[in-house]
Amino acid sequence: MAKSVTEISRGLAAGKFSSVEVTQDYLARIAEFNPSLNCFISVTDELALAQARQADDRRAGGEADALTGVPLAHKDLFCTDGVRTSCASRILDNFIAPYDAKVIENFKSAGAVMLGKTNMDEFAMGSSNENSHYGCVANPWNTAHVPGGSSGGSAAAVAAGLAPGASGTDTGGSIRQPAAFCGVTGIKPTYGRVSRYGMIAFASSLDQGGPFARSAEDCALLLRTMAGFDRRDSTCSEQAVPDYPASIGRGVEGLKIGLPVEYFAEGLDSKLAAVIETAVDELRRLGAEIQDISLPNTGLSIPTYYVVAMAECSSNLSRFDGVRFGYRCEDPVDLEDLYKRSRGEGFGAEVKRRILIGTYALSAGYYDAYYLKAQQLRRMIKDDFQKAFSSVDLILGPTTPGVAFRIGAKTDDPVSMYLQDIYTISLNLAGLPGMSLPVGFVDGLPVGMQLIGNYFDEAGLLNAAHSYQQVTDWHLQTPELKV
Amino acid sequence: MSDWESVIGLEIHAQLATVSKIFSGASTAFGAAPNTQACVVDLGMPGVLPVLNHEAVNMAIRFGVAIGAEIDHHSVFARKNYFYPDLPKGYQISQFELPIVGKGHIFISPDEGVSKEVGITRAHLEEDAGKSIHDQFPEQTAIDLNRAGTPLLEIVSEPDMRSAKEAVAYARKIHSLVRYLEICDGNMQEGSFRCDANVSVRRKGDQKLGTRAELKNINSFRFLERAINHEIERQIDLIEDGGKVVQETRLYDSERDETRSMRSKEEANDYRYFPDPDLLPVAISDEDIARIRAALPELPEQKKQRYINDLGLSDYNAELLTSSRDTAIYFETALAAAPELVAQLANWILGDLTGALNKANVEMTAVPIEPAMLAQLVTRIADSTISGKIAKEVFEAMWQGEGSADEIIEARGLKQITDSGAIETLIDEVIAANPEQVAQFRAGKEKVLGFFVGQIMKQSQGKANPGQVNAMLREKLKA
Numbered sequence: 005m006a007k008s009v010t011e012i013s014r015g016l017a018a019g020k021f022s023s024v025e026v027t028q029d030y031l032a033r034i035a036e037f038n039p040s041l042n043c044f045i046s047v048t049d050e051l052a053l054a055q056a057r058q059a060d061d062r063r064a065g066g067e068a069d070a071l072t073g074v075p076l077a078h079k080d081l082f083c084t085d086g087v088r089t090s091c092a093s094r095i096l097d098n099f100i101a102p103y104d105a106k107v108i109e110n111f112k113s114a115g116a117v118m119l120g121k122t123n124m125d126e127f128a129m130g131s132s133n134e135n136s137h138y139g140c141v142a143n144p145w146n147t148a149h150v151p152g153g154s155s156g157g158s159a160a161a162v163a164a165g166l167a168p169g170a171s172g173t174d175t176g177g178s179i180r181q182p183a184a185f186c187g188v189t190g191i192k193p194t195y196g197r198v199s200r201y202g203m204i205a206f207a208s209s210l211d212q213g214g215p216f217a218r219s220a221e222d223c224a225l226l227l228r229t230m231a232g233f234d235r236r237d238s239t240c241s242e243q244a245v246p247d248y249p250a251s252i253g254r255g256v257e258g259l260k261i262g263l264p265v266e267y268f269a270e271g272l273d274s275k276l277a278a279v280i281e282t283a284v285d286e287l288r289r290l291g292a293e294i295q296d297i298s299l300p301n302t303g304l305s306i307p308t309y310y311v312v313a314m315a316e317c318s319s320n321l322s323r324f325d326g327v328r329f330g331y332r333c334e335d336p337v338d339l340e341d342l343y344k345r346s347r348g349e350g351f352g353a354e355v356k357r358r359i360l361i362g363t364y365a366l367s368a369g370y371y372d373a374y375y376l377k378a379q380q381l382r383r384m385i386k387d388d389f390q391k392a393f394s395s396v397d398l399i400l401g402p403t404t405p406g407v408a409f410r411i412g413a414k415t416d417d418p419v420s421m422y423l424q425d426i427y428t429i430s431l432n433l434a435g436l437p438g439m440s441l442p443v444g445f446v447d448g449l450p451v452g453m454q455l456i457g458n459y460f461d462e463a464g465l466l467n468a469a470h471s472y473q474q475v476t477d478w479h480l481q482t483p484e485l486k487v
Numbered sequence: 488m489s490d491w492e493s494v495i496g497l498e499i500h501a502q503l504a505t506v507s508k509i510f511s512g513a514s515t516a517f518g519a520a521p522n523t524q525a526c527v528v529d530l531g532m533p534g535v536l537p538v539l540n541h542e543a544v545n546m547a548i549r550f551g552v553a554i555g556a557e558i559d560h561h562s563v564f565a566r567k568n569y570f571y572p573d574l575p576k577g578y579q580i581s582q583f584e585l586p587i588v589g590k591g592h593i594f595i596s597p598d599e600g601v602s603k604e605v606g607i608t609r610a611h612l613e614e615d616a617g618k619s620i621h622d623q624f625p626e627q628t629a630i631d632l633n634r635a636g637t638p639l640l641e642i643v644s645e646p647d648m649r650s651a652k653e654a655v656a657y658a659r660k661i662h663s664l665v666r667y668l669e670i671c672d673g674n675m676q677e678g679s680f681r682c683d684a685n686v687s688v689r690r691k692g693d694q695k696l697g698t699r700a701e702l703k704n705i706n707s708f709r710f711l712e713r714a715i716n717h718e719i720e721r722q723i724d725l726i727e728d729g730g731k732v733v734q735e736t737r738l739y740d741s742e743r744d745e746t747r748s749m750r751s752k753e754e755a756n757d758y759r760y761f762p763d764p765d766l767l768p769v770a771i772s773d774e775d776i777a778r779i780r781a782a783l784p785e786l787p788e789q790k791k792q793r794y795i796n797d798l799g800l801s802d803y804n805a806e807l808l809t810s811s812r813d814t815a816i817y818f819e820t821a822l823a824a825a826p827e828l829v830a831q832l833a834n835w836i837l838g839d840l841t842g843a844l845n846k847a848n849v850e851m852t853a854v855p856i857e858p859a860m861l862a863q864l865v866t867r868i869a870d871s872t873i874s875g876k877i878a879k880e881v882f883e884a885m886w887q888g889e890g891s892a893d894e895i896i897e898a899r900g901l902k903q904i905t906d907s908g909a910i911e912t913l914i915d916e917v918i919a920a921n922p923e924q925v926a927q928f929r930a931g932k933e934k935v936l937g938f939f940v941g942q943i944m945k946q947s948q949g950k951a952n953p954g955q956v957n958a959m960l961r962e963k964l965k966a
Contacts, residue, residue: 083534096533103527105534202534209764237536238766316764319566322577323531327630343570366568366759375761 007482009074009169009222016063016073023063023073027056027117030075034119034166037485041142043161045080046088047120055117062115070249071229072115077167079158080121081128082108082213083202087118091204092136093126095324095331095350105202106234107171107213114229119167123157126352127321128178128206130154131424132414135354140411143185144483145449149408152182152424155216159186162216163450164485169217169226173203175210176309177403177428180440183216184403184452187442189469189479190216191223194460195435196241198227199234205320207313208239210432219479220441220469224248227462243460251463252470257291259468260396266302267401267427279444279451280402283472287400290471297396299388304381305430306422311365311378312433317355318362324350357418386434393458398468401427403440403452427454437462441469442478450478492691493719494699495654495684496646499661500639501671502615502679503546509614509638510537510580517677525617525632531575536765539564543638544769545779546670547587547612550640552780553668554607556591562769564612568759572630573617581641583760586611587769588640593664594788597656599803605657606645615639634678640670646685646696651715655708658682659810662708663787666812675706682711686718687732697722698732702746705739714739718746790815798822804833813851814841817858824862831865839882856885864892877901877949904951907959910943913951914963917942928964936960 015021031049038044052075059073083089083101085108090096104112111118125135133141133156141156143149144164151160155172159182162170172179174192183190191214198213205211215226231245263284268277288294326332326346333345351359365374392399404424414421431438436459440452457465473479508515511528528535544562551558565583588610594602617632642661648654662680665671673680682705687697702718705711717739722732736755737746762768785793787809794805808818814836821832840861844854864881867873873881873896884895896902904910917939918925928935936957943956 081534089533091533099533101532101534103532103535200534201536204533205765207764236538238538239764315761319568319578319759319761322568322570323533323575325570325572325577327572328530328575329532339572363759366761368757368759371759371761 007165007168008218009071009225010219012074012168013070013225017068023056023059023075023117024053026073027052027075027119030119030167033164036487037164037166040147040487041144041160041164041166042139043122043141043157043164043166044077044120045090045092045123045138045157048087048118051087052117052119059115059117069114069229070225071111073117074169075117075119075167076111076226077119077122077158077161077170078108078111079124079155079170079172081124081173081204082171083204084108084118084121087121089121089204090137091127092124092138093351093355094137095347097137097331099330101202103202106199106236107203107230110229110232111171116229122155122161122170125154125156125178126355127204127317128154128173128175128211129317129354129358131177131181131421132409132411133157133182134411134415135352137352142411143408143449144485145187146408147486148410149449150185150411152185152404152408154178154182155190156182158216159183159188159190162186162188162218163483165482169215169222171213171230172216173206173211173213174428174432175206175212175313176432177425179214179216180403180428180438180452180454181424183440184442184450184454185408187450187452187478187481187483188216189219189223189439189441189473190214191227191439191462191465192431192437193227193231193462194241194437195432196239197231197437197460197462199232199237199240201234201236201240205316207316208320209316210309210313212432219473220439220466221249221252221473223439224252224466224470227466231462241460246463248463248466252467254467255291256287256468256471259292259398261287261292261294261468262297262392262396262399263294264297264299264302264392264399264401266299271405271423271426272402273406273446275446276402276404276406276451279446280453283443283453284400286476287468287472290475292468295396297392297399299392299399299430301381301384301388302426302430305385305433306426308378308381308385309425309429309433310361310422311374312382314358314362315365315375315378316362318359318366321351321355321359326350354418382433385430389430389434389436389456397458398464399456401454401456403427403454407446407449407451431456435459437465439465439469441472442481443472443476444478450481490691491688491719491723492693493649493715494646494687494689494696495648495651495715497644497648497654497658498683498685499642499644499658500615500681500683501642501661501665501673503543503638503640503670504672505540505542505546505638507540508636509540509543509612511636513636515637517674517679519633521629521631522633525635529575529632529636531577537580537763539766539769540638543612544587544771546638546668547610547640548771548776548779549668549670549783550610550642550665551588551591552776552783553664553786554588554591554593556607556610557589558587558771558776559585559589560771560773561585562587562771564763564766564769565760566763567613569756571616571619572628573619573632573635575617575632575635579614579616580763580766581613581760582611585768587771593657593660595653595656595660596806597650597653603653605647608643608645610640610642613639613641640665646687651712651719654684654715655712658708658711663811667784667787669784678706681706684711684715684718686715686722688719688722688726698734700732700734700746701736702739703736703749706741710739710741713744714746717744721746787812787815798829800829800833804837807837808833811851817851817854820858821862824859825866828862828865828869831869832862835861835865835882839879843882843886855888856882860885860891867892867896871903871905871952872896873901873903874949874953877903901950904947905955907955910951910955910959913943913946914939914956914960917946918963925964936964939964
């Protein structure tokens with residue numbers, strides 16, 4: 005069975021198999037392994053087969069795109085016309101949007117097939133996928149461990165071969181961290197590269213959609229379709245989308261790569277650090293010039309992020325009030341009761357914690373000390389990167405401080421959970437693109453390496469990752485699945 | 488009462504006359520079936536995003552330029568967070584710091600010959616909420632989101648007004664201005680133009696402002712005046728009785744003609760304003776401002792000066808004719824049909840026409856007498872076809888829809904008698920019938936002349952030319 009998006013795309017083009025056949029294969033694997041992995045909240049078998057038939061017809065008519073007929077999975081916060089979009093929350097358990105997110109529209113018009121909607125942390129708030137109304141996703145490499153979050157379902161589905169590629173979103177690391185934990189490749193593009201229309205917001209100034217797949221080459225193919233201007237999102241860039249698949253394969257000869265000393269300091273697992281160093285050596289052998297750099301305000305990124313993200317989410321989630329859609333409590337006695345119980349019963353604990361913190365940070369008398377201060381720090385963090393990019397082309401480091409932890413290990417300690425995002429979060433604050441690719445294992449669990457690029461240099465990231473994947477096979481490893 | 492001074496500031500919400508909403512493509516038309524003009528953005532559905540309608544920004548700039556305000560090159564939309572069923576997103580997109588329109592001013596004339604400058608603190612853009620309907624379904628509140636997302640310009644004045652009369656003059660002036668600028672239809676019944684008043688009182692000479700109450704729910708200028716006067720009285724009574732004014736929001740109830748407390752400062756929301764991350768800051772260039780300034784229509788003040796200087800109207804009449812755009816348009820349209828009759832047209836418009844409109848409670852835009860019809864009427868007086876007195880009858884008939892002045896004069900046979908033979912016959916008859924009064928006149932009692940004129944006019948059913956009657960009567964009586 006074909007494993008990568010690229011292979012499926014080529015196989016379909018060559019007539020080796022049909023979209024219906026590939027789709028049936030994936031649906032069969034989902035039926036077999038999803039009950040134990042819990043990657044999907046909704047599996048859309050009938051729709052998938054109908055789309056596959058359409059794709060085969062389209063290909064027969066000679067109108068095929070590279071993704072026509074390729075089955076994919078989508079994080080359950082991209083609104084899908086006629087298919088439930090739950091955000092892994094009880095409050096949206098019954099919500100069916102009457103519109104498609106721009107990302108979904110793009111995949112539809114390319115003729116891609118939707119296998120289903122993937123599990124995630126509720127409203128994308130979490131780093132372990134344990135905050136889902138539909139239960140945690142199991143890491144396919146070790147089902148006692150978390151897949152990472154918030155896009156845990158998408159990452160695990162790709163790792164387990166339940167989908168060759170999947171969409172995700174990244175607000176503080178929600179694509180890169182689960183990609184690292186599950187041993188797959190994922191890219192968070194520059195803020196504004198992918199439209200946020202129809203993508204249920206967590207923190208509007210940080211959220212960005214991007215793909216997961218088995219390789220950089222696959223990500224290039226998927227991102228080319230996801231990215232692009234959308235007038236319905238005022239923060240979406242009008243910059244033309246490069247042909248990513250055509251811009252990989254340039255090699256890394258002479259490429260200047262910076263290693264932030266702060267990313268290799270205290271807090272990083274030493275075995276994981278050794279794996280990253282081996283990967284750095286590989287890039288050096290390929291001709292990259294490696295140098296140390298400094299991002300001195302790295303330590304400020306977590307507190308800054310949690311003020312900005314929580315402030316924005318406290319407001320973004322106000323629309324879930326039990327009035328127009330979603331969960332409404334039984335027999336409300338008055339308006340206040342309706343609000344309090346619908347929200348109290350509809351939201352999970354982590355979401356409530358973040359709404360409360362964000363509400364506090366925006367309150368009269370605290371706004372200057374928290375929100376305004378965070379905005380100032382955000383500029384400092386951004387300036388750190390701008391300075392670094394004056395001397396290097398890419399920045400490299402670990403994606404996470406350690407490998408996937410056991411389910412339940414950090415649920416009682418939110419701050420330790422938040423520290424999972426220490427290397428990923430500052431990119432969202434700066435709006436920069438970053439990706440994670442598998443570079444080895446520690447204790448049988450995958451290690452992710454993060455590459456950070458300058459604004460709109462997704463092609464540079466994909467090219468470097470592709471060069472590495474041309475000479476290594478970590479991305480080709482697959483977990484042994486038990487039913 | 489006389490040692491008290493009241494201090495009033497107004498917040499006016501003017502709905503901008505854009506075709507579509509401020510952050511979505513849905514229509515802003517009034518009166519559609521509930522929730523038929525609310526798209527997914529207006530409904531606050533998950534994942535949808537606002538996109539700014541730049542026409543609303545242009546209209547705000549128009550207003551800013553017209554009041555001589557500072558227009559910032561960088562303006563920011565902010566979220567005002569609170570829960571209410573007719574506020575779908577749980578926040579209203581408004582402006583907090585960095586509004587589009589900064590400090591400006593206008594002049595008001597609360598009394599004839601008085602001109603007073605009123606400062607405008609700021610004017611900012613925001614989206615309107617939907618409507619909660621409490622009386623349609625028993626025990627249930629219905630929500631109509633057609634209005635949600637309609638652009639509003641909130642115009643905030645300085646606390647420069649010192650009486651309800653001044654506040655009304657200010658509100659009328661702003662109303663007139665937004666109509667002139669064609670940025671708001673000004674319809675107060677439909678809620679297109681709404682006033683909130685901040686009212687406080689202090690002893691004359693005090694520098695410190697008293698605690699203010701905010702009056703809401705005022706939908707006519709008449710109610711504005713009454714609500715403010717009530718509130719001033721209430722606050723003075725309260726303080727004189729040893730009480731204290733508390734900062735609160737009060738609703739004006741026009742049926743009971745009173746204000747009552749809606750919420751106190753303690754119950755007030757903490758709106759947690761912060762810049763809306765879904766919208767980019769609005770960049771306004773000097774070229775944008777210059778282009779909008781160049782396209783401004785003639786404003787009331789300029790029009791008034793032109794009426795005084797070019798048309799020779801009095802300051803008072805010029806002020807009244809320009810106080811509403813509709814009146815000015817009516818006047819200018821009528822004048823185009825009778826260019827020589829400036830003063831006569833002004834008098835008819837400000838007198839009989841305004842009186843009839845007020846009496847029938849009809850807006851100038853719905854006046855049954857077209858400007859050209861009034862011009863014809865005034866022309867018929869000038870060319871002596873009818874007398875001023877008969878003209879009133881013709882005016883009344885035109886108001887009732889009986890046709891043009893000429894048609895009515897013809898149909899009712901109102902044409903003035905200017906044939907001196909016919910008038911002479913009338914005079915002779917009256918003189919013959921009243922020998923006693925003739926004797927009085929000849930004895931030097933000039934006043935009796937009026938009696939004769941009256942009798943002759945009566946005989947002619949008002950149609951005899953009064954000028955001719957006067958002259959000929961004098962000749963006859965002296966003979």
